Amino acid sequence: MAGSVSTGESPRETRTVAIDAEVLAGKRFAYQEDMSLVEDIDLLAATPGPDINWLEDITLLSEDGVPAVFDRYSNSFLKIYFDIPPGREDEIARKVLIKHLTEGNSYGITLKDVHCKFPQVELGPWVDDSPIVGTDWKQPVLEGWTAPAGH
């Protein structure tokens, strides 16, 4: 597994060091390996205002020696395994990230349905008709716990 090291205690015990999107998701996504799946993404349409807005700060980076884009919504790197044409590095990185986010595969998005306390769009601002989550958050209660006297 990428980003994992043995603790030495047991061959089965591992400790994750890297912050890798596919480790968090438990799988690799097709658009990490096939550029044709992201070619038609309209970055201007996916972002507020008349330019690419927040995507201006998204550039192609590298993780474990592999080209990658940083997903700020899960604090993880999304690796890109296909050959990126020279001169299109940042554009392709942005398209892969938007594909990842619009399809709801970012780990931060998967956590929303369970944990968010306030109503918000599940998939984020890049999808027009995203469902709303967080409308019925309930305070977790530890089974068998009772408040101390006086509280």
Add this chain to the structure above:
Amino acid sequence: MPGSGSRSGVSYDARGLVEPHADMPTNIEVDGGRARFDASALTIRQINMALRKLIYNDGVTDVTVLNPSSKHSLAVGILKRCRIHFEGSPGWFACGLIDGPEVTINGRVGWSVAENMMSGVVTIERSAGSLTGAAIRGGDLIVKGDVGARTGIDQKGGTIIVTGDVGINTGFMMQRGRQIICGNAGMNLGDSMYDGAIYVAGKVRSLGVDCVPGEWDDADTELIERKFRIHGLGDPPEFQKFVCGKQLHNYDALEPSERKLVIH
């Protein structure tokens, strides 16, 4: 309700929020995808409740808030593409933590407007207080006036444009992103910045620790011309560019993501 009947007599909901008047406002006019309401007699939470209901539940994409009356923390945490227009002046922390909205404010704002903005566009027609765009992570923040101290403190992305002057410690500990200052800059510009670029058209009173003049290239020209064009700011003046000298911080000690972002 948890917390009700406490010694202070204040009620808290399960999320720890306190609100003496949490009734949904009744003075909202909705016309298709547009809505407007007068906020002068509403509490902060009522205003934010109305915005969330309209934008999240009712499919409204364009909201006008009349008379925000310098109330604090308005339009915070809106995480959807929409348009919000304030007819008047919000107070502190307006439009904080937003991700997607395009906001126009035809008055002034207090401290920390658009603090931690993830994406979107916030345009203020007059001046703003200190900490404008604090910790902004993405999007465009335009102030058509002067701003106070520490503009873009801890900025991690995005573009801040000020058509007037900026105060002391502008860009303090800036980590990424861009600031375009059309007027003068106060003392300690870019103090302890990690990365990013600050463009100043006027005079700089002094540079902060490890902030140095940067080399201008075609990407700088493209950025300035594009931002001025899309935000209708006219012809850009001539700017000086300032960047991090990279002598102050130990970049090897940064978090992995920060290090990678800096090295690239």
